[in-house]
Amino acid sequence: xxxxxxxxxxxxxxxxxxxxxxxxxxxxxxxxxxxxxxxxxxxxxxxxxxxxxxxxxxxxxxxxxxxxxxxxxxxxxxxxxxxxxxxxxxxxxxxxxxxxxxxxxxxxxxxxxxxxxxxxxxxxxxxxxxxxxxxxxxxxxxxxxxxxxxxxxxxxxxxxxxxxxxxxxxxxxxxxxxxxxxxxxxxxxxxxxxxxxxxxxxxxxxxxxxxxxxxxxxxxxxxxxxxxxxxxxxxxxxxxxxxxxxxxxxxxxxxxxxxxxxxxxxxxxxxxxxxxxxxxxxxxxxxxxxxxxxxxxxxxxxxxxxxxxxxxxxxxxxxxxxxxxxxxxxxxxxxxxxxxxxxx
Amino acid sequence: xxxxxxxxxxxxxxxxxxxxxxxxxxxxxxxxxxxxxxxxxxxxxxxxxxxxxxxxxxxxxxxxxxxxxxxxxxxxxxxxxxxxxxxxxxxxxxxxxxxxxxxxxxxxxxxxxxxxxxxxxxxxxxxxxxxxxxxxxxxxxxxxxxxxxxxxxxxxxxxxxxxxxxxxxxxxxxxxxxxxxxxxxxxxxxxxxxxxxxxxxxxxxxxxxxxxxxxxxxxxxxxxxxxxxxxxxxxxxxxxxxxxxxxxxxxxxxxxxxxxxxxxxxxxxxxxxxxxxxxxxxxxxxxxxxxxxxxxxxxxxxxxxxxxxxxxxxxxxxxxxxxxxxxxxxxxxxxxxxxxxxxx
Numbered sequence: 001x002x003x004x005x006x007x008x009x010x011x012x013x014x015x016x017x018x019x020x021x022x023x024x025x026x027x028x029x030x031x032x033x034x035x036x037x038x039x040x041x042x043x044x045x046x047x048x049x050x051x052x053x054x055x056x057x058x059x060x061x062x063x064x065x066x067x068x069x070x071x072x073x074x075x076x077x078x079x080x081x082x083x084x085x086x087x088x089x090x091x092x093x094x095x096x097x098x099x100x101x102x103x104x105x106x107x108x109x110x111x112x113x114x115x116x117x118x119x120x121x122x123x124x125x126x127x128x129x130x131x132x133x134x135x136x137x138x139x140x141x142x143x144x145x146x147x148x149x150x151x152x153x154x155x156x157x158x159x160x161x162x163x164x165x166x167x168x169x170x171x172x173x174x175x176x177x178x179x180x181x182x183x184x185x186x187x188x189x190x191x192x193x194x195x196x197x198x199x200x201x202x203x204x205x206x207x208x209x210x211x212x213x214x215x216x217x218x219x220x221x222x223x224x225x226x227x228x229x230x231x232x233x234x235x236x237x238x239x240x241x242x243x244x245x246x247x248x249x250x251x252x253x254x255x256x257x258x259x260x261x262x263x264x265x266x267x268x269x270x271x272x273x274x275x276x277x278x279x280x281x282x283x284x285x286x287x288x289x290x291x292x293x294x295x296x297x298x299x300x301x302x303x304x305x306x307x308x309x310x311x312x313x314x315x316x317x318x319x320x321x322x323x324x325x326x327x328x329x330x331x332x333x334x335x336x337x338x339x340x341x342x343x344x
Numbered sequence: 345x346x347x348x349x350x351x352x353x354x355x356x357x358x359x360x361x362x363x364x365x366x367x368x369x370x371x372x373x374x375x376x377x378x379x380x381x382x383x384x385x386x387x388x389x390x391x392x393x394x395x396x397x398x399x400x401x402x403x404x405x406x407x408x409x410x411x412x413x414x415x416x417x418x419x420x421x422x423x424x425x426x427x428x429x430x431x432x433x434x435x436x437x438x439x440x441x442x443x444x445x446x447x448x449x450x451x452x453x454x455x456x457x458x459x460x461x462x463x464x465x466x467x468x469x470x471x472x473x474x475x476x477x478x479x480x481x482x483x484x485x486x487x488x489x490x491x492x493x494x495x496x497x498x499x500x501x502x503x504x505x506x507x508x509x510x511x512x513x514x515x516x517x518x519x520x521x522x523x524x525x526x527x528x529x530x531x532x533x534x535x536x537x538x539x540x541x542x543x544x545x546x547x548x549x550x551x552x553x554x555x556x557x558x559x560x561x562x563x564x565x566x567x568x569x570x571x572x573x574x575x576x577x578x579x580x581x582x583x584x585x586x587x588x589x590x591x592x593x594x595x596x597x598x599x600x601x602x603x604x605x606x607x608x609x610x611x612x613x614x615x616x617x618x619x620x621x622x623x624x625x626x627x628x629x630x631x632x633x634x635x636x637x638x639x640x641x642x643x644x645x646x647x648x649x650x651x652x653x654x655x656x657x658x659x660x661x662x663x664x665x666x667x668x669x670x671x672x673x674x675x676x677x678x679x680x681x682x683x684x685x686x687x688x
Contacts, residue, residue: 163586183531203591204636206634207632207649207650211632216651217655225656238657242666266560286556294543294547320586
């Protein structure tokens with residue numbers, strides 16, 4: 001039971017969505033202390049009732065005065081809600097941990113993975129009356145960097161080639177439902193319902209639905225490129241990515257090819273990853289057992305395996321790895337709550 | 345109707361399997377001429393009846409004398425059958441086009457993609473009485489090189505980083521059935537049947553089930569590395585691959601990062617690919633329309649899209665592309681029949 005006088009007052013924005021619901025699970029699982037919590041959503045979801053830690057809450061429509069007296073607001077209601085209400089919450093002295101991409105690349109807004117760059121939130125304290133915006137990175141970036149950073153610290157990554165295998169959850173709860181619905185339809189020989197995605201997703205895969213930019217990359221891919229540079233505070237690191245949606249429910253997988261400045265052999269890499277916080281190594285070559293999205297679903301840790309010297313690079317300055325992480329949890333809600341924990 | 349006196353005598357080995365059945369479709373679709381055709385399989389499938397081009401055939405059990413008088417034998421019944429009966433067919437003066445990996449890396453055995461290295465079968469003629477073994481490359485290699493080779497010819501690929509999204513069909517008809525069965529079970533809340541694969545495949549993905557070698561690569565990945573070198577006759581080309589099975593039925597997708605010796609901009613690359621035989625370009629950035637496995641299923645052409653300059657490489661010597669191809673068709677049966685066509 002984490003309702004206590006000394007805790008901060010919280011607000012969860014977008015509480016009825018997939019990530020919003022996971023905020024509540026994670027707060028509860030981690031016994032996050034709070035003296036009050038507001039459940040906020042858009043007009044469409046306002047008026048619903050939620051039970052959280054044995055109490056009944058009314059979901060309120062987000063409004064400027066929702067943020068009066070709020071110390072920490074966890075936002076996951078899309079970029080436009082963040083843009084409209086994030087600055088209001090900050091002005092009222094609250095700290096916004098924002099899961100949207102609205103502010104991620106803004107100068108002065110920390111973009112944080114607690115295991116990677118906790119220093120970025122130094123000096124920001126909940127309840128100090130001094131508001132601040134903190135951005136939660138994109139799910140693919142978080143999952144990739146959880147595994148790549150410990151290796152980067154040891155041997156400095158100079159180039160990274162990422163191919164993703166992204167779950168339905170990244171497009172929200174409705175997308176997960178559509179994947180189930182489509183799968184039933186296809187099995188019954190019916191044409192698939194395409195409301196969320198414009199094409200068949202069941203037993204298929206497709207290039208990520210984010211808009212494609214003039215350089216041919218989609219926005220999801222450029223997030224991996226730009227957010228990595230910001231989080232690592234290394235404007236020279238070279239990253240390319242190809243982001244693909246696969247018919248998996250809630251955990252992403254990523255095939256990551258790494259090029260290092262210094263030599264790093266695979267045994268040393270395994271040793272480093274085994275010690276890395278929030279990372280679990282699953283790498284049993286004899287049993288052909290490696291990370292899968294299903295295995296990390298609803299789990300906190302990011303799993304890494306297929307750790308091997310890249311045969312296409314000379315010497316020992318290249319590695320291939322395969323990473324899986326729960327998109328809703330470490331890719332979104334858990335990471336945001338971990339940021340909030342650093343503010344207490 | 346392609347039954348004609350002047351055609352070669354054919355044998356299809358493993359005719360009841362997924363690729364075996366596709367051999368028949370492709371022979372029929374392409375009006376392949378033959379004066380006789382033997383339907384061969386292991387004891388388990390022998391005795392079945394098949395209808396092909398309006399005639400009834402008995403499936404016979406493979407035996408040494410099955411190959412008496414056979415001009416071209418299309419094999420797809422696994423490596424051990426190829427090893428046992430391939431040399432017998434050759435000794436009897438037949439030409440074996442083998443879809444297994446048994447002979448691919450053997451010196452003197454041509455490894456052929458007709459659009460890529462037709463010169464490798466120069467001098468081999470069906471019906472000459474001079475037997476020969478020709479190997480069909482692995483499906484992932486064929487699909488990758490169909491797109492990479494036209495670019496390689498123009499600007500020379502020096503390094504290639506491949507991540508695959510492989511369909512159930514690569515593990516055979518039973519694997520496709522298990523994916524459907526598992527999916528039904530998962531949707532009904534039942535535990536999934538795991539006979540072919542040792543873990544849940546429905547709504548999941550996993551590292552390719554091929555055995556993992558001492559260098560940490562699985563055999564499927566090393567096929568991409570080694571077969572590329574042999575097909576391109578370039579022992580220096582650097583390739584790394586991560587091979588993943590995704591819950592898709594019969595077409596593979598591959599994310600391919602290319603590093604060239606010479607500059608090649610994306611517009612030129614598109615132009616080259618649009619003219620490449622057996623390749624179709626699907627690359628509509630505004631509509632976010634790119635190749636999908638579903639779209640290429642049961643099609644001959646390999647589709648390529650997401651053609652863009654790699655932002656992680658300086659200048660214009662790097663490209664990212666995304667390729668999809670039907671695993672059973674161009675990845676196996678079609679390619680083998682195209683090889684057979686070159687022997688007439």
